[in-house]
Amino acid sequence: MINRDRILNLFLDLVKIDSPSLKEKDVADYLCSLMQDKGYDIIKDNAGKACGGNTGNIFVRIPATGDGESIAFSAHMDCVNPCCGVVPVVKDDVVYSSGDTVLGGDDKAGLAVMIEALKHLEEESIPHPEIYLMFSICEESGMHGAKNMDATLLPAKNVIVLDSGGAVGTIVIKAPAKAGIKIVFKGKSAHAGITPESGISAIQIAAEAVTHMNLLRIDKETTANLGSIEGGGSTNIVTEQVTLSAEARSTNEESLQSQLDHMKKCCVDAADKFGGACDFDYEISYPALHVDESSMLLAKVEQSCKNISLASSRVSTGGGSDSNILYGKGYGVLTLGIGMSKVHTVEEFIKIKSMTDCAELVAEIMKS
Known part of the structure:
Protein backbone atom coordinates (compact mmCIF):
# COMPACT_ATOMS: atom_id res chain seq x y z
CA MET A 1 0.00 0.00 0.00
CA ILE A 2 1.04 3.60 -0.59
CA ASN A 3 1.99 5.16 2.74
CA ARG A 4 -0.21 8.24 3.16
CA ASP A 5 1.67 9.75 6.09
CA ARG A 6 5.04 9.21 4.47
CA ILE A 7 4.17 10.87 1.18
CA LEU A 8 2.48 13.75 3.02
CA ASN A 9 5.49 14.34 5.27
CA LEU A 10 7.85 14.20 2.30
CA PHE A 11 5.72 16.71 0.42
CA LEU A 12 5.55 19.04 3.43
CA ASP A 13 9.33 18.87 3.84
CA LEU A 14 9.84 19.71 0.16
CA VAL A 15 7.51 22.71 0.00
CA LYS A 16 9.19 24.24 3.04
CA ILE A 17 12.50 24.40 1.14
CA ASP A 18 12.88 27.62 -0.85
CA SER A 19 13.52 26.90 -4.52
CA PRO A 20 12.80 29.71 -6.97
CA SER A 21 14.16 29.15 -10.47
CA LEU A 22 17.98 29.20 -10.60
CA LYS A 23 18.14 28.54 -6.82
CA GLU A 24 17.16 24.89 -6.46
CA LYS A 25 20.35 23.68 -4.75
CA ASP A 26 18.78 23.14 -1.31
CA VAL A 27 16.03 20.96 -2.76
CA ALA A 28 18.57 19.11 -4.90
CA ASP A 29 20.74 18.42 -1.85
CA TYR A 30 17.73 17.17 0.11
CA LEU A 31 16.67 14.81 -2.68
CA CYS A 32 20.20 13.56 -3.20
CA SER A 33 20.47 12.72 0.49
CA LEU A 34 17.29 10.61 0.22
CA MET A 35 18.62 8.78 -2.82
CA GLN A 36 22.12 8.28 -1.41
CA ASP A 37 20.67 6.45 1.59
CA LYS A 38 19.43 3.82 -0.90
CA GLY A 39 22.78 3.51 -2.64
CA TYR A 40 21.49 4.57 -6.05
CA ASP A 41 23.63 6.05 -8.81
CA ILE A 42 23.24 9.83 -8.62
CA ILE A 43 24.72 12.30 -11.10
CA LYS A 44 24.31 16.07 -11.44
CA ASP A 45 24.80 17.64 -14.86
CA ASN A 46 26.05 21.11 -15.80
CA ALA A 47 22.74 22.61 -16.85
CA GLY A 48 22.94 25.07 -13.98
CA LYS A 49 26.17 26.54 -15.29
CA ALA A 50 24.63 26.98 -18.72
CA CYS A 51 21.70 29.03 -17.40
CA GLY A 52 23.22 30.73 -14.35
CA GLY A 53 21.70 28.47 -11.69
CA ASN A 54 23.24 27.20 -8.46
CA THR A 55 22.78 23.50 -9.28
CA GLY A 56 22.19 21.22 -12.24
CA ASN A 57 19.58 18.62 -13.04
CA ILE A 58 19.77 15.52 -10.86
CA PHE A 59 19.63 12.07 -12.45
CA VAL A 60 19.08 8.92 -10.39
CA ARG A 61 19.45 5.39 -11.74
CA ILE A 62 17.66 2.55 -9.97
CA PRO A 63 18.90 -0.88 -11.10
CA ALA A 64 16.38 -3.38 -12.47
CA THR A 65 14.97 -6.09 -10.24
CA GLY A 66 12.89 -7.61 -13.02
CA ASP A 67 12.33 -7.64 -16.76
CA GLY A 68 11.18 -4.87 -19.08
CA GLU A 69 12.39 -1.80 -20.93
CA SER A 70 13.86 0.98 -18.84
CA ILE A 71 11.60 3.94 -18.10
CA ALA A 72 12.14 7.42 -16.68
CA PHE A 73 10.10 9.77 -14.50
CA SER A 74 10.62 13.52 -14.27
CA ALA A 75 9.49 16.45 -12.14
CA HIS A 76 10.99 19.90 -11.65
CA MET A 77 12.43 21.32 -8.45
CA ASP A 78 11.72 25.03 -8.97
CA CYS A 79 8.55 26.97 -8.19
CA VAL A 80 7.10 30.26 -9.39
CA ASN A 81 7.30 33.28 -7.10
CA PRO A 82 6.24 34.00 -4.43
CA CYS A 83 7.62 30.67 -3.25
CA CYS A 84 9.97 31.48 -0.37
CA GLY A 85 8.92 30.89 3.21
CA VAL A 86 6.07 28.54 2.31
CA VAL A 87 3.96 27.59 5.32
CA PRO A 88 1.84 24.55 4.35
CA VAL A 89 -1.55 24.14 6.00
CA VAL A 90 -3.26 20.73 6.14
CA LYS A 91 -7.03 20.83 6.48
CA ASP A 92 -9.63 18.17 5.66
CA ASP A 93 -7.28 16.02 3.55
CA VAL A 94 -6.13 19.05 1.54
CA VAL A 95 -2.79 20.88 1.64
CA TYR A 96 -2.85 24.65 1.13
CA SER A 97 -0.30 27.41 1.62
CA SER A 98 -0.94 29.96 4.35
CA GLY A 99 -2.02 32.37 1.60
CA ASP A 100 1.11 34.51 1.35
CA THR A 101 2.91 32.26 -1.16
CA VAL A 102 2.21 29.56 -3.69
CA LEU A 103 2.14 26.09 -2.20
CA GLY A 104 4.75 24.61 -4.52
CA GLY A 105 2.78 21.50 -5.41
CA ASP A 106 3.87 22.48 -8.90
CA ASP A 107 6.01 20.48 -8.96
CA LYS A 108 7.04 19.18 -5.56
CA ALA A 109 3.99 16.95 -5.52
CA GLY A 110 5.45 15.28 -8.60
CA LEU A 111 8.75 14.76 -6.79
CA ALA A 112 7.02 13.27 -3.74
CA VAL A 113 4.86 10.98 -5.88
CA MET A 114 7.71 9.32 -7.77
CA ILE A 115 9.77 8.81 -4.62
CA GLU A 116 6.86 7.28 -2.69
CA ALA A 117 6.01 5.01 -5.63
CA LEU A 118 9.57 3.72 -5.67
CA LYS A 119 9.57 3.13 -1.91
CA HIS A 120 6.35 1.15 -2.27
CA LEU A 121 7.91 -1.17 -4.86
CA GLU A 122 10.94 -1.73 -2.65
CA GLU A 123 8.94 -2.46 0.49
CA GLU A 124 6.73 -4.97 -1.31
CA SER A 125 9.65 -6.46 -3.28
CA ILE A 126 7.78 -5.82 -6.53
CA PRO A 127 10.00 -6.44 -9.60
CA HIS A 128 10.66 -3.49 -11.89
CA PRO A 129 12.86 -2.69 -14.88
CA GLU A 130 15.68 -0.18 -14.74
CA ILE A 131 14.23 3.17 -13.62
CA TYR A 132 15.60 6.67 -14.04
CA LEU A 133 14.47 9.73 -12.10
CA MET A 134 15.13 13.26 -13.36
CA PHE A 135 14.80 16.19 -10.96
CA SER A 136 15.02 19.18 -13.28
CA ILE A 137 15.80 22.84 -12.71
CA CYS A 138 14.38 26.08 -14.12
CA GLU A 139 11.24 24.66 -15.69
CA GLU A 140 9.17 27.63 -14.63
CA SER A 141 11.59 30.18 -16.10
CA GLY A 142 11.72 28.61 -19.56
CA MET A 143 12.55 24.90 -19.21
CA HIS A 144 16.26 25.75 -19.13
CA GLY A 145 17.11 22.60 -17.20
CA ALA A 146 15.59 20.35 -19.86
CA LYS A 147 17.00 22.48 -22.67
CA ASN A 148 20.53 22.22 -21.29
CA MET A 149 20.35 18.68 -19.91
CA ASP A 150 23.01 16.07 -20.51
CA ALA A 151 20.89 13.54 -22.41
CA THR A 152 23.51 10.82 -21.95
CA LEU A 153 22.43 10.70 -18.30
CA LEU A 154 18.88 9.78 -19.30
CA PRO A 155 19.24 6.80 -21.68
CA ALA A 156 15.66 5.52 -21.21
CA LYS A 157 13.60 6.03 -24.36
CA ASN A 158 10.35 6.88 -22.57
CA VAL A 159 9.70 9.54 -19.91
CA ILE A 160 6.68 10.13 -17.69
CA VAL A 161 6.52 13.78 -16.62
CA LEU A 162 4.56 14.39 -13.42
CA ASP A 163 3.66 18.01 -13.97
CA SER A 164 0.08 18.78 -14.93
CA GLY A 165 -3.11 19.86 -13.27
CA GLY A 166 -6.25 17.83 -13.68
CA ALA A 167 -7.44 14.72 -11.92
CA VAL A 168 -5.15 11.74 -11.49
CA GLY A 169 -5.63 9.68 -14.65
CA THR A 170 -5.43 12.73 -16.92
CA ILE A 171 -2.94 12.14 -19.73
CA VAL A 172 -1.67 15.08 -21.80
CA ILE A 173 -1.30 13.96 -25.40
CA LYS A 174 -0.99 17.37 -27.07
CA ALA A 175 0.72 20.62 -26.03
CA PRO A 176 1.55 23.72 -28.08
CA PRO A 287 8.26 22.56 -29.95
CA ALA A 288 4.72 21.23 -30.00
CA LEU A 289 4.09 17.86 -28.40
CA HIS A 290 1.97 15.27 -30.19
CA VAL A 291 1.51 11.77 -28.77
CA ASP A 292 0.57 9.22 -31.41
CA GLU A 293 -2.52 7.17 -30.62
CA SER A 294 -0.49 4.03 -31.31
CA SER A 295 2.11 4.97 -28.68
CA MET A 296 3.13 1.96 -26.60
CA LEU A 297 3.79 4.30 -23.66
CA LEU A 298 0.24 5.66 -23.89
CA ALA A 299 -1.11 2.10 -23.98
CA LYS A 300 0.98 1.17 -20.94
CA VAL A 301 -0.25 4.14 -18.89
CA GLU A 302 -3.89 3.57 -19.81
CA GLN A 303 -3.60 -0.13 -18.95
CA SER A 304 -1.98 0.81 -15.65
CA CYS A 305 -5.00 3.04 -14.91
CA LYS A 306 -7.32 0.10 -15.62
CA ASN A 307 -5.26 -2.19 -13.40
CA ILE A 308 -5.95 0.00 -10.38
CA SER A 309 -9.54 0.86 -11.39
CA LEU A 310 -8.70 4.47 -12.20
CA ALA A 311 -10.52 6.33 -14.97
CA SER A 312 -8.18 7.81 -17.57
CA SER A 313 -8.72 10.62 -20.05
CA ARG A 314 -6.67 12.06 -22.90
CA VAL A 315 -6.45 15.85 -23.00
CA SER A 316 -4.76 18.73 -24.80
CA THR A 317 -3.23 21.62 -22.89
CA GLY A 318 -2.39 25.22 -23.73
CA GLY A 319 0.78 25.29 -21.65
CA GLY A 320 4.29 24.04 -22.22
CA SER A 321 6.52 22.05 -19.89
CA ASP A 322 9.69 19.97 -19.81
CA SER A 323 7.67 17.43 -21.80
CA ASN A 324 7.85 19.63 -24.90
CA ILE A 325 11.62 19.87 -24.65
CA LEU A 326 12.09 16.15 -24.00
CA TYR A 327 9.78 15.33 -26.92
CA GLY A 328 11.85 17.62 -29.13
CA LYS A 329 14.97 15.73 -28.05
CA GLY A 330 13.49 12.47 -29.30
CA TYR A 331 12.03 10.93 -26.14
CA GLY A 332 8.63 9.30 -25.95
CA VAL A 333 6.85 11.52 -23.44
CA LEU A 334 3.59 11.62 -21.52
CA THR A 335 2.57 14.23 -18.96
CA LEU A 336 0.28 13.05 -16.18
CA GLY A 337 -2.21 15.04 -14.14
CA ILE A 338 -1.30 14.86 -10.48
CA GLY A 339 -4.26 16.70 -8.99
CA MET A 340 -2.68 20.07 -8.24
CA SER A 341 -5.12 22.99 -8.45
CA LYS A 342 -4.90 26.79 -8.83
CA VAL A 343 -1.17 26.55 -9.53
CA HIS A 344 0.86 29.75 -9.85
CA THR A 345 -1.44 31.48 -7.35
CA VAL A 346 -1.41 31.90 -3.58
CA GLU A 347 -4.65 29.86 -3.55
CA GLU A 348 -2.86 26.74 -4.80
CA PHE A 349 -3.82 23.45 -3.16
CA ILE A 350 -3.65 19.68 -3.61
CA LYS A 351 -5.63 16.85 -2.05
CA ILE A 352 -3.59 14.26 -0.17
CA LYS A 353 -5.67 11.56 -1.87
CA SER A 354 -4.54 12.89 -5.26
CA MET A 355 -0.94 12.32 -4.26
CA THR A 356 -1.56 8.82 -2.92
CA ASP A 357 -3.64 7.87 -5.97
CA CYS A 358 -0.96 9.22 -8.30
CA ALA A 359 1.76 7.36 -6.40
CA GLU A 360 -0.25 4.17 -6.81
CA LEU A 361 -0.53 4.81 -10.56
CA VAL A 362 3.16 5.59 -10.93
CA ALA A 363 4.08 2.45 -9.00
CA GLU A 364 1.88 0.45 -11.37
CA ILE A 365 3.64 2.02 -14.37
CA MET A 366 7.02 1.25 -12.82
CA LYS A 367 6.33 -2.46 -12.48
CA SER A 368 7.89 -5.04 -14.78
Whole structure:
Protein backbone atom coordinates (compact mmCIF):
# COMPACT_ATOMS: atom_id res chain seq x y z
CA MET A 1 0.00 0.00 0.00
CA ILE A 2 1.04 3.60 -0.59
CA ASN A 3 1.99 5.16 2.74
CA ARG A 4 -0.21 8.24 3.16
CA ASP A 5 1.67 9.75 6.09
CA ARG A 6 5.04 9.21 4.47
CA ILE A 7 4.17 10.87 1.18
CA LEU A 8 2.48 13.75 3.02
CA ASN A 9 5.49 14.34 5.27
CA LEU A 10 7.85 14.20 2.30
CA PHE A 11 5.72 16.71 0.42
CA LEU A 12 5.55 19.04 3.43
CA ASP A 13 9.33 18.87 3.84
CA LEU A 14 9.84 19.71 0.16
CA VAL A 15 7.51 22.71 0.00
CA LYS A 16 9.19 24.24 3.04
CA ILE A 17 12.50 24.40 1.14
CA ASP A 18 12.88 27.62 -0.85
CA SER A 19 13.52 26.90 -4.52
CA PRO A 20 12.80 29.71 -6.97
CA SER A 21 14.16 29.15 -10.47
CA LEU A 22 17.98 29.20 -10.60
CA LYS A 23 18.14 28.54 -6.82
CA GLU A 24 17.16 24.89 -6.46
CA LYS A 25 20.35 23.68 -4.75
CA ASP A 26 18.78 23.14 -1.31
CA VAL A 27 16.03 20.96 -2.76
CA ALA A 28 18.57 19.11 -4.90
CA ASP A 29 20.74 18.42 -1.85
CA TYR A 30 17.73 17.17 0.11
CA LEU A 31 16.67 14.81 -2.68
CA CYS A 32 20.20 13.56 -3.20
CA SER A 33 20.47 12.72 0.49
CA LEU A 34 17.29 10.61 0.22
CA MET A 35 18.62 8.78 -2.82
CA GLN A 36 22.12 8.28 -1.41
CA ASP A 37 20.67 6.45 1.59
CA LYS A 38 19.43 3.82 -0.90
CA GLY A 39 22.78 3.51 -2.64
CA TYR A 40 21.49 4.57 -6.05
CA ASP A 41 23.63 6.05 -8.81
CA ILE A 42 23.24 9.83 -8.62
CA ILE A 43 24.72 12.30 -11.10
CA LYS A 44 24.31 16.07 -11.44
CA ASP A 45 24.80 17.64 -14.86
CA ASN A 46 26.05 21.11 -15.80
CA ALA A 47 22.74 22.61 -16.85
CA GLY A 48 22.94 25.07 -13.98
CA LYS A 49 26.17 26.54 -15.29
CA ALA A 50 24.63 26.98 -18.72
CA CYS A 51 21.70 29.03 -17.40
CA GLY A 52 23.22 30.73 -14.35
CA GLY A 53 21.70 28.47 -11.69
CA ASN A 54 23.24 27.20 -8.46
CA THR A 55 22.78 23.50 -9.28
CA GLY A 56 22.19 21.22 -12.24
CA ASN A 57 19.58 18.62 -13.04
CA ILE A 58 19.77 15.52 -10.86
CA PHE A 59 19.63 12.07 -12.45
CA VAL A 60 19.08 8.92 -10.39
CA ARG A 61 19.45 5.39 -11.74
CA ILE A 62 17.66 2.55 -9.97
CA PRO A 63 18.90 -0.88 -11.10
CA ALA A 64 16.38 -3.38 -12.47
CA THR A 65 14.97 -6.09 -10.24
CA GLY A 66 12.89 -7.61 -13.02
CA ASP A 67 12.33 -7.64 -16.76
CA GLY A 68 11.18 -4.87 -19.08
CA GLU A 69 12.39 -1.80 -20.93
CA SER A 70 13.86 0.98 -18.84
CA ILE A 71 11.60 3.94 -18.10
CA ALA A 72 12.14 7.42 -16.68
CA PHE A 73 10.10 9.77 -14.50
CA SER A 74 10.62 13.52 -14.27
CA ALA A 75 9.49 16.45 -12.14
CA HIS A 76 10.99 19.90 -11.65
CA MET A 77 12.43 21.32 -8.45
CA ASP A 78 11.72 25.03 -8.97
CA CYS A 79 8.55 26.97 -8.19
CA VAL A 80 7.10 30.26 -9.39
CA ASN A 81 7.30 33.28 -7.10
CA PRO A 82 6.24 34.00 -4.43
CA CYS A 83 7.62 30.67 -3.25
CA CYS A 84 9.97 31.48 -0.37
CA GLY A 85 8.92 30.89 3.21
CA VAL A 86 6.07 28.54 2.31
CA VAL A 87 3.96 27.59 5.32
CA PRO A 88 1.84 24.55 4.35
CA VAL A 89 -1.55 24.14 6.00
CA VAL A 90 -3.26 20.73 6.14
CA LYS A 91 -7.03 20.83 6.48
CA ASP A 92 -9.63 18.17 5.66
CA ASP A 93 -7.28 16.02 3.55
CA VAL A 94 -6.13 19.05 1.54
CA VAL A 95 -2.79 20.88 1.64
CA TYR A 96 -2.85 24.65 1.13
CA SER A 97 -0.30 27.41 1.62
CA SER A 98 -0.94 29.96 4.35
CA GLY A 99 -2.02 32.37 1.60
CA ASP A 100 1.11 34.51 1.35
CA THR A 101 2.91 32.26 -1.16
CA VAL A 102 2.21 29.56 -3.69
CA LEU A 103 2.14 26.09 -2.20
CA GLY A 104 4.75 24.61 -4.52
CA GLY A 105 2.78 21.50 -5.41
CA ASP A 106 3.87 22.48 -8.90
CA ASP A 107 6.01 20.48 -8.96
CA LYS A 108 7.04 19.18 -5.56
CA ALA A 109 3.99 16.95 -5.52
CA GLY A 110 5.45 15.28 -8.60
CA LEU A 111 8.75 14.76 -6.79
CA ALA A 112 7.02 13.27 -3.74
CA VAL A 113 4.86 10.98 -5.88
CA MET A 114 7.71 9.32 -7.77
CA ILE A 115 9.77 8.81 -4.62
CA GLU A 116 6.86 7.28 -2.69
CA ALA A 117 6.01 5.01 -5.63
CA LEU A 118 9.57 3.72 -5.67
CA LYS A 119 9.57 3.13 -1.91
CA HIS A 120 6.35 1.15 -2.27
CA LEU A 121 7.91 -1.17 -4.86
CA GLU A 122 10.94 -1.73 -2.65
CA GLU A 123 8.94 -2.46 0.49
CA GLU A 124 6.73 -4.97 -1.31
CA SER A 125 9.65 -6.46 -3.28
CA ILE A 126 7.78 -5.82 -6.53
CA PRO A 127 10.00 -6.44 -9.60
CA HIS A 128 10.66 -3.49 -11.89
CA PRO A 129 12.86 -2.69 -14.88
CA GLU A 130 15.68 -0.18 -14.74
CA ILE A 131 14.23 3.17 -13.62
CA TYR A 132 15.60 6.67 -14.04
CA LEU A 133 14.47 9.73 -12.10
CA MET A 134 15.13 13.26 -13.36
CA PHE A 135 14.80 16.19 -10.96
CA SER A 136 15.02 19.18 -13.28
CA ILE A 137 15.80 22.84 -12.71
CA CYS A 138 14.38 26.08 -14.12
CA GLU A 139 11.24 24.66 -15.69
CA GLU A 140 9.17 27.63 -14.63
CA SER A 141 11.59 30.18 -16.10
CA GLY A 142 11.72 28.61 -19.56
CA MET A 143 12.55 24.90 -19.21
CA HIS A 144 16.26 25.75 -19.13
CA GLY A 145 17.11 22.60 -17.20
CA ALA A 146 15.59 20.35 -19.86
CA LYS A 147 17.00 22.48 -22.67
CA ASN A 148 20.53 22.22 -21.29
CA MET A 149 20.35 18.68 -19.91
CA ASP A 150 23.01 16.07 -20.51
CA ALA A 151 20.89 13.54 -22.41
CA THR A 152 23.51 10.82 -21.95
CA LEU A 153 22.43 10.70 -18.30
CA LEU A 154 18.88 9.78 -19.30
CA PRO A 155 19.24 6.80 -21.68
CA ALA A 156 15.66 5.52 -21.21
CA LYS A 157 13.60 6.03 -24.36
CA ASN A 158 10.35 6.88 -22.57
CA VAL A 159 9.70 9.54 -19.91
CA ILE A 160 6.68 10.13 -17.69
CA VAL A 161 6.52 13.78 -16.62
CA LEU A 162 4.56 14.39 -13.42
CA ASP A 163 3.66 18.01 -13.97
CA SER A 164 0.08 18.78 -14.93
CA GLY A 165 -3.11 19.86 -13.27
CA GLY A 166 -6.25 17.83 -13.68
CA ALA A 167 -7.44 14.72 -11.92
CA VAL A 168 -5.15 11.74 -11.49
CA GLY A 169 -5.63 9.68 -14.65
CA THR A 170 -5.43 12.73 -16.92
CA ILE A 171 -2.94 12.14 -19.73
CA VAL A 172 -1.67 15.08 -21.80
CA ILE A 173 -1.30 13.96 -25.40
CA LYS A 174 -0.99 17.37 -27.07
CA ALA A 175 0.72 20.62 -26.03
CA PRO A 176 1.55 23.72 -28.08
CA ALA A 177 4.73 25.11 -29.49
CA LYS A 178 5.49 28.63 -28.30
CA ALA A 179 7.12 31.50 -30.16
CA GLY A 180 8.57 34.36 -28.14
CA ILE A 181 8.28 37.59 -30.14
CA LYS A 182 10.20 40.88 -29.95
CA ILE A 183 9.13 43.79 -32.14
CA VAL A 184 11.07 47.06 -32.33
CA PHE A 185 9.17 49.97 -33.88
CA LYS A 186 11.35 52.80 -35.18
CA GLY A 187 10.20 56.34 -35.82
CA LYS A 188 11.95 59.72 -35.80
CA SER A 189 12.37 62.08 -32.87
CA ALA A 190 11.36 65.72 -33.05
CA HIS A 191 10.25 68.48 -30.70
CA ALA A 192 6.60 67.72 -30.02
CA GLY A 193 5.65 71.36 -29.54
CA ILE A 194 7.72 73.12 -32.19
CA THR A 195 8.16 70.70 -35.13
CA PRO A 196 5.98 67.64 -34.47
CA GLU A 197 5.28 67.25 -38.19
CA SER A 198 8.94 66.39 -38.78
CA GLY A 199 8.77 63.49 -36.34
CA ILE A 200 7.43 59.95 -36.66
CA SER A 201 5.94 58.49 -33.50
CA ALA A 202 7.02 54.92 -32.81
CA ILE A 203 4.15 54.69 -30.33
CA GLN A 204 1.69 55.60 -33.06
CA ILE A 205 3.17 52.94 -35.35
CA ALA A 206 2.88 50.34 -32.59
CA ALA A 207 -0.72 51.36 -31.86
CA GLU A 208 -1.63 51.03 -35.53
CA ALA A 209 -0.04 47.58 -35.71
CA VAL A 210 -1.74 46.31 -32.55
CA THR A 211 -5.12 47.64 -33.67
CA HIS A 212 -5.07 45.34 -36.69
CA MET A 213 -3.71 42.22 -34.96
CA ASN A 214 -5.82 39.17 -34.22
CA LEU A 215 -4.99 38.39 -30.60
CA LEU A 216 -5.85 36.14 -27.63
CA ARG A 217 -7.91 33.12 -28.81
CA ILE A 218 -7.25 32.72 -32.53
CA ASP A 219 -8.73 29.24 -32.98
CA LYS A 220 -9.08 26.09 -30.92
CA GLU A 221 -5.36 25.35 -31.32
CA THR A 222 -3.80 28.81 -31.43
CA THR A 223 -3.39 31.80 -29.10
CA ALA A 224 -1.45 35.07 -29.18
CA ASN A 225 -0.83 37.70 -26.52
CA LEU A 226 1.01 40.98 -26.03
CA GLY A 227 3.03 41.08 -22.84
CA SER A 228 4.62 44.53 -22.62
CA ILE A 229 5.51 47.69 -24.52
CA GLU A 230 8.45 49.83 -23.49
CA GLY A 231 9.91 53.08 -24.76
CA GLY A 232 9.41 56.79 -24.94
CA GLY A 233 10.00 59.40 -22.29
CA SER A 234 9.26 63.10 -22.20
CA THR A 235 5.96 64.26 -23.63
CA ASN A 236 7.69 67.05 -25.53
CA ILE A 237 9.65 64.59 -27.68
CA VAL A 238 8.12 62.51 -30.44
CA THR A 239 9.04 58.95 -29.45
CA GLU A 240 11.71 57.49 -31.70
CA GLN A 241 11.59 53.82 -30.64
CA VAL A 242 9.46 51.37 -28.67
CA THR A 243 9.81 47.64 -28.08
CA LEU A 244 6.86 45.27 -27.82
CA SER A 245 7.11 41.77 -26.34
CA ALA A 246 4.58 39.12 -27.31
CA GLU A 247 4.02 35.42 -27.78
CA ALA A 248 2.07 33.03 -29.97
CA ARG A 249 1.26 29.37 -29.29
CA SER A 250 -0.29 26.56 -31.26
CA THR A 251 -0.43 22.80 -31.35
CA ASN A 252 -0.49 23.17 -35.14
CA GLU A 253 2.80 24.31 -36.67
CA GLU A 254 1.11 25.75 -39.77
CA SER A 255 -1.33 27.76 -37.66
CA LEU A 256 1.53 29.08 -35.54
CA GLN A 257 3.45 30.22 -38.60
CA SER A 258 0.31 31.79 -40.06
CA GLN A 259 -0.22 33.78 -36.87
CA LEU A 260 3.39 34.94 -36.84
CA ASP A 261 3.15 36.00 -40.49
CA HIS A 262 -0.07 37.89 -39.72
CA MET A 263 1.45 39.75 -36.78
CA LYS A 264 4.54 40.65 -38.79
CA LYS A 265 2.43 41.98 -41.67
CA CYS A 266 0.48 44.21 -39.28
CA CYS A 267 3.77 45.67 -38.04
CA VAL A 268 5.27 46.19 -41.49
CA ASP A 269 2.08 47.78 -42.83
CA ALA A 270 1.89 50.15 -39.87
CA ALA A 271 5.53 51.18 -40.27
CA ASP A 272 5.01 51.80 -43.98
CA LYS A 273 1.88 53.87 -43.32
CA PHE A 274 3.75 56.35 -41.11
CA GLY A 275 7.12 56.22 -42.81
CA GLY A 276 8.91 54.41 -40.03
CA ALA A 277 10.41 50.93 -39.75
CA CYS A 278 10.18 47.83 -37.62
CA ASP A 279 12.22 44.76 -36.71
CA PHE A 280 10.10 41.66 -36.10
CA ASP A 281 12.01 38.79 -34.51
CA TYR A 282 10.80 35.57 -32.94
CA GLU A 283 12.25 32.40 -31.48
CA ILE A 284 10.53 29.05 -31.01
CA SER A 285 10.89 28.56 -27.25
CA TYR A 286 9.78 24.94 -27.39
CA PRO A 287 8.26 22.56 -29.95
CA ALA A 288 4.72 21.23 -30.00
CA LEU A 289 4.09 17.86 -28.40
CA HIS A 290 1.97 15.27 -30.19
CA VAL A 291 1.51 11.77 -28.77
CA ASP A 292 0.57 9.22 -31.41
CA GLU A 293 -2.52 7.17 -30.62
CA SER A 294 -0.49 4.03 -31.31
CA SER A 295 2.11 4.97 -28.68
CA MET A 296 3.13 1.96 -26.60
CA LEU A 297 3.79 4.30 -23.66
CA LEU A 298 0.24 5.66 -23.89
CA ALA A 299 -1.11 2.10 -23.98
CA LYS A 300 0.98 1.17 -20.94
CA VAL A 301 -0.25 4.14 -18.89
CA GLU A 302 -3.89 3.57 -19.81
CA GLN A 303 -3.60 -0.13 -18.95
CA SER A 304 -1.98 0.81 -15.65
CA CYS A 305 -5.00 3.04 -14.91
CA LYS A 306 -7.32 0.10 -15.62
CA ASN A 307 -5.26 -2.19 -13.40
CA ILE A 308 -5.95 0.00 -10.38
CA SER A 309 -9.54 0.86 -11.39
CA LEU A 310 -8.70 4.47 -12.20
CA ALA A 311 -10.52 6.33 -14.97
CA SER A 312 -8.18 7.81 -17.57
CA SER A 313 -8.72 10.62 -20.05
CA ARG A 314 -6.67 12.06 -22.90
CA VAL A 315 -6.45 15.85 -23.00
CA SER A 316 -4.76 18.73 -24.80
CA THR A 317 -3.23 21.62 -22.89
CA GLY A 318 -2.39 25.22 -23.73
CA GLY A 319 0.78 25.29 -21.65
CA GLY A 320 4.29 24.04 -22.22
CA SER A 321 6.52 22.05 -19.89
CA ASP A 322 9.69 19.97 -19.81
CA SER A 323 7.67 17.43 -21.80
CA ASN A 324 7.85 19.63 -24.90
CA ILE A 325 11.62 19.87 -24.65
CA LEU A 326 12.09 16.15 -24.00
CA TYR A 327 9.78 15.33 -26.92
CA GLY A 328 11.85 17.62 -29.13
CA LYS A 329 14.97 15.73 -28.05
CA GLY A 330 13.49 12.47 -29.30
CA TYR A 331 12.03 10.93 -26.14
CA GLY A 332 8.63 9.30 -25.95
CA VAL A 333 6.85 11.52 -23.44
CA LEU A 334 3.59 11.62 -21.52
CA THR A 335 2.57 14.23 -18.96
CA LEU A 336 0.28 13.05 -16.18
CA GLY A 337 -2.21 15.04 -14.14
CA ILE A 338 -1.30 14.86 -10.48
CA GLY A 339 -4.26 16.70 -8.99
CA MET A 340 -2.68 20.07 -8.24
CA SER A 341 -5.12 22.99 -8.45
CA LYS A 342 -4.90 26.79 -8.83
CA VAL A 343 -1.17 26.55 -9.53
CA HIS A 344 0.86 29.75 -9.85
CA THR A 345 -1.44 31.48 -7.35
CA VAL A 346 -1.41 31.90 -3.58
CA GLU A 347 -4.65 29.86 -3.55
CA GLU A 348 -2.86 26.74 -4.80
CA PHE A 349 -3.82 23.45 -3.16
CA ILE A 350 -3.65 19.68 -3.61
CA LYS A 351 -5.63 16.85 -2.05
CA ILE A 352 -3.59 14.26 -0.17
CA LYS A 353 -5.67 11.56 -1.87
CA SER A 354 -4.54 12.89 -5.26
CA MET A 355 -0.94 12.32 -4.26
CA THR A 356 -1.56 8.82 -2.92
CA ASP A 357 -3.64 7.87 -5.97
CA CYS A 358 -0.96 9.22 -8.30
CA ALA A 359 1.76 7.36 -6.40
CA GLU A 360 -0.25 4.17 -6.81
CA LEU A 361 -0.53 4.81 -10.56
CA VAL A 362 3.16 5.59 -10.93
CA ALA A 363 4.08 2.45 -9.00
CA GLU A 364 1.88 0.45 -11.37
CA ILE A 365 3.64 2.02 -14.37
CA MET A 366 7.02 1.25 -12.82
CA LYS A 367 6.33 -2.46 -12.48
CA SER A 368 7.89 -5.04 -14.78
